[in-house]
Amino acid sequence: MLSDNKLEKIEQHVNLLKDKPGALLPLMHAIQDDIGYIPEESYEPISKALSLSVAEVHGFVTFYHHFRTKPSGKHILQICRAESCQSMGSENIESYCKEKLGIDYHETTEDQLITLEPVYCLGNCACSPAVMIDEEVIGRVTEDKIDDLIQEAKK
Amino acid sequence: MTNFKIYVPRDSSAISLGAEKVFKAIKNEASNRGIKIEIIRNGSRGLFWLETMVEVETPQGRVAYGPVNPADVSSMFDKDFYLGKKHPLSLGVTSEIKWLKNQERLTYARVGITDPVSLKDYETHDGFKGLRKALNLKPQKIVDEVTDSGLRGRGGAAFPTGIKWQTVLNAPSEKKYIVCNADEGDSGTFSDRMIMENDPFVLIEGMIIAGLAVGADQGYIYLRSEYPNAQAILNEAINIAQQNGFLGKNILNSKFSFNLEVTRAAGAYICGEETSLLESLEGKRGLVRYKPPLPAIEGLYGKPTAVNNVISLATIPIILDKGSKFYADFGMGRSKGTLPIQLAGNIKQTGLVEKAFGITLRELLYDFGGGSATGKKIKAVQVGGPLGAFLPEEQFDTPLDYEKFSEINAVVGHGGIVAFDETIDMSKLARYSFEFCAIESCGKCTPCRIGSTRGMEVIDKIKGGIDQEKNVAVLRDLGETMVHGSLCAMGGMTPFPVISALNFFPKDFGLETNET
Numbered sequence: 001m002l003s004d005n006k007l008e009k010i011e012q013h014v015n016l017l018k019d020k021p022g023a024l025l026p027l028m029h030a031i032q033d034d035i036g037y038i039p040e041e042s043y044e045p046i047s048k049a050l051s052l053s054v055a056e057v058h059g060f061v062t063f064y065h066h067f068r069t070k071p072s073g074k075h076i077l078q079i080c081r082a083e084s085c086q087s088m089g090s091e092n093i094e095s096y097c098k099e100k101l102g103i104d105y106h107e108t109t110e111d112q113l114i115t116l117e118p119v120y121c122l123g124n125c126a127c128s129p130a131v132m133i134d135e136e137v138i139g140r141v142t143e144d145k146i147d148d149l150i151q152e153a154k155k
Numbered sequence: 156m157t158n159f160k161i162y163v164p165r166d167s168s169a170i171s172l173g174a175e176k177v178f179k180a181i182k183n184e185a186s187n188r189g190i191k192i193e194i195i196r197n198g199s200r201g202l203f204w205l206e207t208m209v210e211v212e213t214p215q216g217r218v219a220y221g222p223v224n225p226a227d228v229s230s231m232f233d234k235d236f237y238l239g240k241k242h243p244l245s246l247g248v249t250s251e252i253k254w255l256k257n258q259e260r261l262t263y264a265r266v267g268i269t270d271p272v273s274l275k276d277y278e279t280h281d282g283f284k285g286l287r288k289a290l291n292l293k294p295q296k297i298v299d300e301v302t303d304s305g306l307r308g309r310g311g312a313a314f315p316t317g318i319k320w321q322t323v324l325n326a327p328s329e330k331k332y333i334v335c336n337a338d339e340g341d342s343g344t345f346s347d348r349m350i351m352e353n354d355p356f357v358l359i360e361g362m363i364i365a366g367l368a369v370g371a372d373q374g375y376i377y378l379r380s381e382y383p384n385a386q387a388i389l390n391e392a393i394n395i396a397q398q399n400g401f402l403g404k405n406i407l408n409s410k411f412s413f414n415l416e417v418t419r420a421a422g423a424y425i426c427g428e429e430t431s432l433l434e435s436l437e438g439k440r441g442l443v444r445y446k447p448p449l450p451a452i453e454g455l456y457g458k459p460t461a462v463n464n465v466i467s468l469a470t471i472p473i474i475l476d477k478g479s480k481f482y483a484d485f486g487m488g489r490s491k492g493t494l495p496i497q498l499a500g501n502i503k504q505t506g507l508v509e510k511a512f513g514i515t516l517r518e519l520l521y522d523f524g525g526g527s528a529t530g531k532k533i534k535a536v537q538v539g540g541p542l543g544a545f546l547p548e549e550q551f552d553t554p555l556d557y558e559k560f561s562e563i564n565a566v567v568g569h570g571g572i573v574a575f576d577e578t579i580d581m582s583k584l585a586r587y588s589f590e591f592c593a594i595e596s597c598g599k600c601t602p603c604r605i606g607s608t609r610g611m612e613v614i615d616k617i618k619g620g621i622d623q624e625k626n627v628a629v630l631r632d633l634g635e636t637m638v639h640g641s642l643c644a645m646g647g648m649t650p651f652p653v654i655s656a657l658n659f660f661p662k663d664f665g666l667e668t669n670e671t
Contacts, residue, residue: 021456022418024438029380029419050438063440063597064421066380082342082591083537083584084573087500088528120424120591121340122381123348124168125499125573126203126506135383139171 002041009034010042018049024060028067037068072115073108075153077101078132081118084125088140093129094118096143100150113153158193159237160212165271166199166352167384168345173224174207180228181209185237192237198353200267201507202254210249213239219246254523259485260509261493262470266353272391274399277356283401285475289364290409297368298324301471303479305491310336310427310464311539311568312644313557316471319461322451323369326459331371333362334436334455334462337378337385338420338427341540343499343571347465349507351378351385354469355392359415361468363406364475366413369461374415377432380422389417424595428643429462431597442597443643464569466495487513490556490567500573501527510555517551520574531576535659537584539568541591542648544655545581564651581660585653586614592649602637603646609633610653618665627666630657 013030017023027046031038043057050057061067079094101109101116108115124130127139133149163178164170178194185192200219202208208221209231218239220231227244234242246252260266269276277283289297302317323331335358339347350358362374378386393415396402404412418436420426426435430444433455454460470492474482483491490512496519498505503525510519520526520533527533535545544565546553553559560567575584589610596603610633616626634650641647657664 022436022438025418025421025435028421059440060438064423066420066422083541083587084343084500084571086584086587087573087575087579119381119422120595121342121344123339123345123379124171125343125345125497125571126201127168127171127206128500130171132381137167137171137384139168 002039006035006039007041007045010039011045014045014049023050024052024057028061028064032067037071040069073112075113075134076115076117077149077153078117078119078122080120080122080124080128080130080132082121082125084121085129088128090129093131093141093143093146097131097146100146114150158191160193160195161237162195162197162210162212162217164199164206164208164267165196166206166349167382168203169199169206169208170384172203172206172222176225177207177209177223177228180225184228184232188232190232190237195270197269198265198267198271199349200249200255201263201349202252202504203506204504205246208246209236211237211239215239215248217249219249219252220244221246254504254506254508257523258509259493259511261473261482261485262350262357262466263354263495263507263509264473265357266349266507269354271353271355271388272395274356274395277354281476282356282472283360285472286360286363286401287407289367289475290407290411294324294368294370297364297475300475300479301368304474304482305479305486305489306467306470306474306482307490307557308464309466309470309494309569311341311566313567316463316467319451319463320365320368322449323371323459323461326452328459330373330456330458331369332455332458332460333365333369333371333374334429334433334460335362335374335376335465335468336427336429336432336462337376337382337465338424338432339379339382339465339569340424340427341542341569341571343537343573344497344540344569345499346495346497346507346570348382348385349495350465350469351376351382352388355389356396357469357472358389358465359392359396359402361471362415363401363413364471365461365463365468367411369459371461372412372414374413375436375455376415376417377420377426377436378417379420386417386419393417423597424591425597425643425645428645431643432462433460440597442599443645445642466569485511487511487554487556488558490558494555494567494570496555497569497571498524498574499571501529501533501576502572502574503528512556513554515552515554516546516572519555519572520551524574527574527576529576529578531578533574534577534579535575535581535656537573537575537652538571539566540571541588542566542644542651543568544651545584545659546655547659564655566648566651581656581663582614582618582665583663585656585664586611588649588652589614592645596645600640600642600646602640603642603649606633606637606641606646607649610637610649614653614664620665623666627657627664630654 205221592607
């Protein structure tokens with residue numbers, strides 16, 4: 001069950017954005033930015049407010065990689081898998097992160113600290129390989145930099 | 156006594172290499188030493204192997220130091236760098252650096268020089284001159300200027316911008332839209348991001364002019380969610396433009412009104428395809444639409460819409476300011492003007508090179524790029540993002556020109572060049588092309604949705620030595636089907652990198668002969 005507090009927040013966002021053209025996109029961002037994910041319990045109030053079916057709302061959320069339907073860890077670590085980063089050894093960074101954190105992509109560490117996600121280009125291709133932790137991009141990533149980053153996240 | 160002026164970039168790539176820490180270190184060191192300085196957060200000049208590049212204003216012009224790490228800052232103060240004095244990291248007068256001097260920066264004229272959110276800087280450096288001229292022109296005259304300039308869509312499709320605008324202008328409708336495609340998802344590209352972060356007003360100006368030209372009063376910038384920094388800077392710039400009468404009602408006391416908004420995307424590569432983008436903007440799944448109707452006739456909410464890439468729109472102001480002939484005098488053949496080229500991946504001197512069309516790949520890779528970052532031989536390059544062909548060394552003398560690239564089954568695309576050294580396995584990259592297509596396909600058409608997964612399986616079989624001859628034939632046939640049977644470029648171009656890898660590097664697929 002979703003807490004009343006979260007439902008209330010969702011309703012506030014719905015009321016604020018429901019009349020905006022193309023409301024679903026900014027609305028989903030608003031919900032995820034606020035409570036960290038898009039709970040399935042939100043589908044019904046959203047579908048009612050926007051005159052959509054629950055299936056349409058579900059279809060929308062699951063189409064976009066950015067939206068998650070479950071809470072993430074405290075930090076989200078995205079590793080770029082695209083060609084430019086591959087040319088500079090991103091595969092080693094991927095396997096190092098997976099091994100160090102003991103998780104695969106789309107998973108969260110047991111202590112709920114870090115969620116690991118793949119990403120396809122961060123626009124930092126002149127400084128490959130690149131990763132992004134929360135909203136911070138890090139370039140020319142090495143295993144040492146990953147260690148520092150995880151250390152920092154633990155603080 | 157006046158303060159010493161020091162420039163530290165705020166571009167995302169510079170920050171990804173520590174620019175924020177360098178900024179703080181300089182600030183602290185100056186305050187500890189009691190030296191009065193003014194730090195300006197400029198954009199990046201695009202020499203990323205030298206970032207963080209710090210500049211100082213001197214009577215001789217701006218001088219640069221780089222790459223600066225926080226640990227270098229104390230020694231820089233010891234050598235009085237804030238007076239422009241020599242230090243082991245000195246790069247001399249910035250504008251004299253060969254890498255910059257050999258460029259033709261038109262779209263990027265201000266990038267790295269100005270404070271991105273200073274309206275004063277923007278106007279001092281020729282900003283809003285194009286708009287002021289456009290406000291005194293009839294819409295048809297604006298469209299003619301753009302058509303005559305020869306500007307073609309810089310997002311990758313290379314469709315003439317003027318012809319697109321003409322279609323929107325001719326479409327009768329009370330409501331029209333300008334949509335900026337800022338869903339820069341191609342690996343190896345960052346020129347849109349750099350414009351938005353380092354010179355946001357030029358994009359805003361380009362969009363206002365587009366609105367004037369076609370008769371639209373509302374613009375949207377569809378921005379990828381991976382660019383939070385660009386979003387913050389764009390919103391800041393839009394607010395400043397609004398407060399100063401460049402956006403909103405009666406722009407610069409004219410009868411023209413235009414509103415602009417940033418919409419944040421949600422991490423779907425396919426939404427860089429214009430019709431998928433429009434679906435997404437309307438709050439739907441980003442499924443590709445059938446064409447016709449063209450978005451220029453029935454676009455956003457069914458209204459005539461000009462969908463243009465960031466670089467196309469950011470090039471409009473200089474065309475209006477200096478005239479179509481000025482712009483069209485650059486370039487070769489039907490590829491007029493300049494292209495902001497992005498050197499990425501395994502290259503020693505990565506960064507942004509704006510050059511007139513006609514420069515060869517070899518010049519870019521070796522004269523500007525300095526060869527590979529790893530010091531090994533460059534085996535192949537991919538031009539134009541994940542849907543672009545891989546080019547082997549024997550094609551490095553191809554000049555950057557839409558038609559010349561087309562002749563060798565390659566694309567210029569958005570001008571991103573990713574280099575790979577000899578350690579790369581091309582069959583892995585080919586397989587990845589299919590994997591990426593499978594992950595990012597919108598799923599509407601069968602060749603793309605199913606073909607991408609079948610493609611991976613076929614490559615695995617070839618590499619596993621199973622019925623190689625037969626499976627190579629299947630792979631080629633699958634490629635043909637996807638090229639001709641897909642709804643959009645996602646499925647229609649994924650075979651380009653795959654088949655080029657197979658043609659030029661059969662050994663990587665475990666094929667003995669030079670089967671083609």
